[in-house]
Amino acid sequence: MSLSDLKHSLRKYEFPVCAQEALVRIEQLLAGRTAPTNKQLVVAMEIISEFIFCESDRRGDRGRGAGLSSLQELQLIDILCEYLSSCNNETTKNTIFLSLFGGMESQRRLKVLSILASMAVSASSTPVLLAVGVWLQQTGCSSPQSLQLAENLIRDHFYLNTKNQKELRMLANTAPQFISNFITAVTELYVHDLSTKKMPPKNLLEVITSWVYSNPSLCMSAQLKPASLPSGSIPMAAATPLAGLIRWCSLAPLCLPSNVEDVEMMEISIPMKKIKLECEIDRSIVTTVQQKQLSEAELYIKLHLGVLHSLRSGKRTQGPPTAVNAQHLAALAPIVQTYAHDVLTRGLKLSNDEKLQECLNRLGQAVQVSLANGCVYGNVNNLLASLDTLPENRLLRIVIRTHQQNI
Structure with a gap:
């Protein structure tokens, strides 16, 4: 024909x-x-x-x-879901998917893709989510299209304290490459500066913390398993979300309010039995169980620990480092300096500011684990020089001096 x-x-x-x-x-x-x-x-x-x-x-x-x-x-969307789910060849599936949505500027197509991805998250459709993960990587996780898709998914699934957290957390096991690229895109949306202090919704923070903390290799998933692409295509380098998560955890103490008691308690009511059988022991007692939920501050501590575990698992035995861009870490220095300048203008000592010192401690820990495990690529000298301009912090100073001597 x-x-x-x-x-x-x-x-x-x-x-x-x-x-x-x-x-x-x-x-x-x-x-x-x-x-x-x-x-x-x-x-x-x-x-x-x-x-x-x-x-x-x-x-x-x-x-x-x-x-x-x-x-x-x-x-x-129904047709696409059925087609992608029935396609057994990953290369064929990604070829068709990228042909449909790759390199697009059309808002109409992006709308269809957003609905398709949202339905795939709801249905835990692994074939569709893996294809979306490849699309995110090939398009660029920080591209306007990827960020818009991430915002749409956050709006549909993560703004409210939804009841599907268990299903969302399982996606890290069934579609890790998608989750890794999704987190990379999400980190571009929040905690960028101290002027707006735009923080992720707590429900999103809870799920991401669960993903990263429970699976140390998750953040490297997109790099560990290269995408199956059509013949002749140019594979885009997979970026990890680690640098963005380090930024979140390091700047969180500077962004979170310090005068709010944010320990939350959730009441779970056990309903009374409606029917009591004859001779049955009466157990129809209404009880209230106090179940503590982690506050946002506690979630960032847990996420920080998960990131450190991920950095340790990201150590490469062969080839150059690929996990964390030195330039992305160095970009934190001006943000922290702005906060320090504000502290000084209020006539306070930098060494006495607990939020600043917590920020510097977390940054120092992340840099040390990253460098010690060979996870940093780019200009390490420039990174250390940028960190050296930050306010005095014992841990950070030891890290800088140690690695300056090793270079």
């Missing part, structure tokens, strides 16, 4: 059948043993635009299509 005949045959079907048929045809064009020709790539993109996202008309004019209605979006 010629390429023109291929389009003509698809035009015989109405949506959503045409979308189902189009996926089969796209797989035939792109997922062969050899890399597709330029003409095959062009035709595949035209088919995707016209028959899957309804963005172009039958002449192929982009922007002339009516686009997807809300009902059609749901129909398409």
